[in-house]
Structures are given as structure tokens and as C-alpha cells.
Amino acid sequence: MKQTISKDLFLHAAVCPTLGWRLRADLPGDRATSAPVTPGEQFWMEQGAEIGRMARGLFPSGVLVSSRNVADAAAQTQQYMQSGGPHVLFEAAFVVDEYAAKADVLIRQGDTWRLIEVKSSVNPRPELVDDLAYTLLVLSKAGLTISSASLLLVSKDYRFGMEDAKLFVEHDCTKEAQARAGEFQAFWDSVRSATRATSMPAPALIPACKGCVIFSDCLGKGIDHHILEIPRLGAKKVDELKGLGVYRIEQIPQTFDLTPIQARVRQAVITGQPWVGPDLKQRLRGIVWPAHYLDFETMSTALPLYPGTAPYTQIPVQYSIDRCTAVGEIVSHAEYIGNPMHDNRRDLAQRLIHDLQGRGSIVAYSTFEKTTINGLAALFPDLAGELSALTQRIFDLEAVLRESYYHPAFHGKTSVKSTLPALLPGMSYATLNIKDGGSASATFAYMAQGRYTSQQIESLKKDLLAYCGQDTLAMVKLHQRLVAA
Numbered sequence: 001m002k003q004t005i006s007k008d009l010f011l012h013a014a015v016c017p018t019l020g021w022r023l024r025a026d027l028p029g030d031r032a033t034s035a036p037v038t039p040g041e042q043f044w045m046e047q048g049a050e051i052g053r054m055a056r057g058l059f060p061s062g063v064l065v066s067s068r069n070v071a072d073a074a075a076q077t078q079q080y081m082q083s084g085g086p087h088v089l090f091e092a093a094f095v096v097d098e099y100a101a102k103a104d105v106l107i108r109q110g111d112t113w114r115l116i117e118v119k120s121s122v123n124p125r126p127e128l129v130d131d132l133a134y135t136l137l138v139l140s141k142a143g144l145t146i147s148s149a150s151l152l153l154v155s156k157d158y159r160f161g162m163e164d165a166k167l168f169v170e171h172d173c174t175k176e177a178q179a180r181a182g183e184f185q186a187f188w189d190s191v192r193s194a195t196r197a198t199s200m201p202a203p204a205l206i207p208a209c210k211g212c213v214i215f216s217d218c219l220g221k222g223i224d225h226h227i228l229e230i231p232r233l234g235a236k237k238v239d240e241l242k243g244l245g246v247y248r249i250e251q252i253p254q255t256f257d258l259t260p261i262q263a264r265v266r267q268a269v270i271t272g273q274p275w276v277g278p279d280l281k282q283r284l285r286g287i288v289w290p291a292h293y294l295d296f297e298t299m300s301t302a303l304p305l306y307p308g309t310a311p312y313t314q315i316p317v318q319y320s321i322d323r324c325t326a327v328g329e330i331v332s333h334a335e336y337i338g339n340p341m342h343d344n345r346r347d348l349a350q351r352l353i354h355d356l357q358g359r360g361s362i363v364a365y366s367t368f369e370k371t372t373i374n375g376l377a378a379l380f381p382d383l384a385g386e387l388s389a390l391t392q393r394i395f396d397l398e399a400v401l402r403e404s405y406y407h408p409a410f411h412g413k414t415s416v417k418s419t420l421p422a423l424l425p426g427m428s429y430a431t432l433n434i435k436d437g438g439s440a441s442a443t444f445a446y447m448a449q450g451r452y453t454s455q456q457i458e459s460l461k462k463d464l465l466a467y468c469g470q471d472t473l474a475m476v477k478l479h480q481r482l483v484a485a
Contacts, residue, residue, distance in 0.1 A: 003024070004070050004098055004100035005098050006100055007100075007101060007131060007134045009023055009024055009195065010099065010184075010191055011131075013191040013195055015206070015208050016204075017194035017201040018202070018214075018218060019213075020194055021194055021200050021201055022200065022218075023195075024195040024196075025200075038439055039438070039439040039443060040437075040439045040441060041438070043438075043441075043445060043446070044120075047302045048120045051154065051167075051302060052104065055104070055105070055152055055168060057164055058164070058168065059088045061086070061088055062088035062089065062090050063080060063088065063089055064091060065077050065080065065089060065090065065092050065102075067093075073091070073102070074093045074094055076093075077089065077092045077093050077094065080092070086108075087107065088108070089106045090106075091104065092106045094138050094142040096138055097188070097192065098192055099192075101135045101138035101139065102135070103117070103135055104118040105152070109147055113144050113145065113147065114146075114147055114150075115136060115139065115146050115148070115149045115150070116150045116151075116170070117131060117135060117151055119151055119152070119154075120154055121153055121154065122153055122154050122156050123153070124151050124153060124173060129151070129176050130180055132173055132177045133149075133176075133177040133179075133183075133184060134184060136149050136178065136181045137184050137185065137188075148172060148174045149172075150171060150174070153168065153169055154168065154169075154311045156310060158304070158311055159308060159310055160304035160305065203218050205238065223247060225408065226249070227248065227249055227252065229249060229269075230249065230258070230262050230266070231261055240256075241256070249265065249266055249270075250270050264277075264406050265406055268406050268407065272408060273408075274405060274407040275405070276405055277403065277404030277405060279404055281483075283400050284400065284483055286361075287395050288360050288361045289325055289326060289360055289361075290324060290325045290358075290359075290360040291361045291363050291395075292321050292356055292360060292363065293322040293323075293364075293475045293476050293479075294320070294363065294364050294369050294472065295320050295365070295369070295471040295475070296368065296369055296372045297317060297437065297441065297464065297468050298314050298315055298316045299315045299444045299445050299448070300312050300313065300315065300441065301445050305448045305449065306343035306448075307343070315343070316345060316376070317337065317338050317340070317344065317444050318336055318337040318444075318464060318465065318468055320335045320465070321335065321356065327479060327480050328479070330476060335465050335469065336348055337461050337464060337465055337468075340457065341448065341450075345376060345379060346380055346383075349379075349380055349383050349387060350383070352387075356393075359393075360393070361393055362390060362394045363395050363397055363479065364395070364475075365416050366396065367396060370391050370396075374387075374391060397475055400482070402414045405482060407422045409421065410422055416475075420474055423482075424477050424478065427474060427477060429470060432467055433463040433467075434466070440464055443460055443463070443464060444464065
């Protein structure tokens with residue numbers, strides 16, 4: 001059998017034939033296919049697999065099509081679908097015109113079939129309906145009559161300890177999926193032609209290019225500052241610039257209509273120098289000393305790990321605080337990390353109140369810390385007054401960067417992972433054992449699941465504290481760098 005076209009490949013190629021061709025060709029060096037899986041990504045794949053296993057438990061008579069080879073799985077599916085076969089099939093596989101699809105749950109209803117796709121989301125988002133619609137289209141092409149098409153999602157009302165059946169809620173998406181399948185039909189031949197082509201289809205600049213995994217090797221190749229870096233540059237203006245033959249920020253005419261924020265990005269790129277807002281120094285003087293630089297790390301899982309918690313509850317599990325009496329002058333450090341075998345939110349909240357007592361600004365990066373503290377205040381009404389008082393002291397350092405400073409090396413972003421390399425190139429997370437927030441969250445979740453020995457847990461806690469501490473130190477250094485701007 002020829003190499004098949006998967007659901008993901010079809011959905012990508014329907015939007016961008018160039019990306020579809022690259023994904024199917026699996027070209028050497030293609031980051032879309034060669035990037036290593038992070039611990040955070042691995043964790044969510046495992047969560048999805050576990051939810052799929054639990055969903056199959058809702059249908060005790062179901063039979064799993066176990067072959068991993070698509071051709072063998074399709075052949076096995078056909079055998080099961082003969083008259084008198086199993087009432088319910090899991091992972092039933094179909095291949096039509098090189099397009100391959102697997103149905104998570106397929107239920108026989110006389111001469112028709114009920115299609116159910118299992119997802120770890122709590123909401124029937126459009127992209128999930130698209131997944132369902134693709135499967136519906138392939139199964140219909142294979143000659144099946146689908147009586148209904150549903151998404152089996154995680155229930156918001158589920159709580160730790162409830163029976164598995166209460167984890168799920170079914171959303172009937174038959175009409176929406178049929179409509180989308182009809183739209184996908186228009187791409188049936190073109191996607192196959194594009195992905196089988198001997199040469200890559202000519203790329204076109206579209207909204208999906210922003211954030212595309214191959215953009216730097218496609219339309220962005222050789223362009224240090226593409227127009228897509230311009231913040232909130234709408235499709236209409238992108239089309240206008242395309243019409244002018246402009247793809248680089250430095251080529252944007254001075255007469256082209258840009259917002260003040262967009263114009264400052266163009267200025268920084270053209271001059272090669274940071275744009276410094278006239279109010280930068282004044283805004284930074286709004287920090288009250290001593291200042292406490294605060295960073296939280298949280299854990300969120302589809303399958304709750306603690307009593308009383310719901311799917312995707314954002315649970316703060318650790319924090320780091322650097323206390324400074326002046327810019328760049330750290331005089332003390334406080335940190336907290338909970339016992340992964342218990343819900344430590346109350347203990348964390350009490351410790352946080354203690355460690356941030358007194359006066360002085362609480363410097364955070366983005367609104368995340370404020371949101372997290374507000375969540376604790378809602379959870380523990382008796383601590384709400386003291387916790388709410390902390391939020392009144394928060395100073396958002398990212399807001400200052402976003403509104404009063406721009407460096408061309410930000411490439412249109414203001415996250416700490418974008419600003420740090422630009423302003424403090426010598427400071428890196430590369431030497432840490434835990435290098436990103438997703439991996440930090442997954443590591444704590446794995447500990448809570450009992451994956452590690454007590455000795456391993458103590459070592460991992462040190463790694464987590466080092467990562468969180470690096471975030472607060474980064475804020476201290478960024479503040480120092482901005483004052484010197």
C-alpha cells in the first residue's frame with residue numbers, strides 16, 4: 001500500500017498545500033517532524049491515551065482493532081464488520097484513495113453506524129469537530145452509512161474519585177460534522193495531488209503562516225523580520241503589503257497606515273535599535289521598595305489527581321521569590337514546593353502570605369500571578385482578605401515591556417522566553433534539567449502519580465526549584481536592564 005494520508009496531514013494540507021507536502025515528504029531537517037518531544041508534550045499524549053482507554057471501558061462488549069499497521073488494521077476492520085461481527089469496534093481503520101482514518105468508537109446500529117471520537121478537551125471546539133468531520137468523510141467514502149457523529153469529551157462536573165463513566169459527556173455534532181465534511185470534500189483530490197507532487201507547491205502567504213512550524217524554512221527563509229512579526233496586523237493589511245511586494249518589516253513604507261504600537265516595531269527594526277518609550281523610566285519608578293519578584297509554577301491535568309479537584313484545575317504547586325532593596329540587589333530568597341502526594345494549596349497560600357508580608361511591590365511577569373492568587377482567595381475565603389491585599393501590590397513587568405519598550409530581537413513577542421535572549425543573552429535555561437513550564441508541570445504531575453521513588457522526587461524537587469528560581473532571577477535582571485535602557 002502507498003503511504004497514506006492521515007487526518008492531521010489532510011487538515012494541514014487543506015489549509016496549506018505547501019505544509020502538507022513538507023509533512024508527507026518528511027524532508028531532512030524539517031522541524032515539524034524531527035523536533036524531539038518535550039516532557040510536557042509526552043505527558044499530554046499519555047493523558048490522551050489514558051482517557052481513550054477509560055472511554056473504551058464505557059462499552060464492555062467492544063473489540064479493539066489492535067494492529068498498528070494501517071493496512072493490516074483496515075483488513076482486520078473489514079473482517080470484524082462482516083454480518084454477525086462485534087457490536088462495537090474501537091480504533092476501526094479505513095483507507096480510501098490513500099486517505100486513512102481511525103474511528104475511536106464505532107457502534108453498529110442495524111445497517112448504519114454511530115461514530116464517536118474521544119477527545120481530552122472539555123469543550124467541542126471547532127478543530128475537534130474538524131477531526132470528527134474528516135473521519136466521517138473517510139468512513140462515508142468507504143461505504144458506511146453514519147447515523148450520528150459525536151464527540152465524547154471530558155466532563156467539567158467530574159471530580160477526583162468518581163466512577164469512570166462520569167468523566168465523560170457526549171456532544172452530538174452530527175449536523176456540524178456533516179457540514180464540514182461537505183466542505184472537506186472539495187479538497188479530496190487537491191490535497192492528494194499536492195502531497196504526492198514531485199516538487200513542493202508554491203507557498204502563499206496566509207494567516208496560518210504565523211506560527212507555522214516550517215515558516216522559517218518556507219516564506220520566512222532568509223527574512224530576519226517578516227511582516228508577520230508586526231503585532232495585530234490584520235489580514236487586510238497583510239494583503240495590502242503583499243500587493244506592494246513587501247514582506248520585510250524594513251520595507252514597509254513610512255506612509256503605510258500602522259498603529260503606534262506597530263510603528264514602533266517598524267522603527268526598531270529599521271534602526272536596529274530598541275524603541276524606548278518616553279514613559280519607561282517613570283513607569284519603572286512605580287515599583288515600591290523592597291520589591292518581591294514572584295513566580296508560580298502550576299500543574300493542570302485532564303485526570304484530576306487530588307480529592308475535590310476537577311479536570312484541568314490549575315493547581316499552584318510551587319513559587320519562588322527574590323526580595324530586592326534596590327534595582328538588582330537581591331537580599332533574600334524564599335521558595336516553596338509542595339508534597340506531590342497531597343493538595344498543598346492551602347499550605348502554599350499561607351506560606352505565600354508569610355513570605356510576602358510587609359510592604360513593597362510584588363513584581364510579576366504577566367497577569368498569571370494575580371490570577372493564581374485570586375484563585376486561591378476564592379478557594380479559601382478565610383484567607384481571601386490577606387491574599388487580595390497581595391494582588392493590590394502586583395506590578396506587571398511584562399506590561400511595561402509591551403507598552404514602553406521594544407527590541408527588534410523580540411520578533412513581535414514579549415514572553416520572557418523571547419525577551420530574555422534579546423536583553424540578557426548570557427542568561428539561559430539550557431543548562432537546567434527542567435527548561436520550560438510545560439516540563440515543570442509534567443514533572444510534578446508524574447511525581448503526584450507515583451512514578452518516582454522518594455529519592456528521585458527529592459532530586460526532581462531541586463530541579464523544579466532551580467527552574468522556578470531562574471524565572472524570578474530573570475525578572476530581576478530584566479528590570480535591571482530596562483533601568484539602564
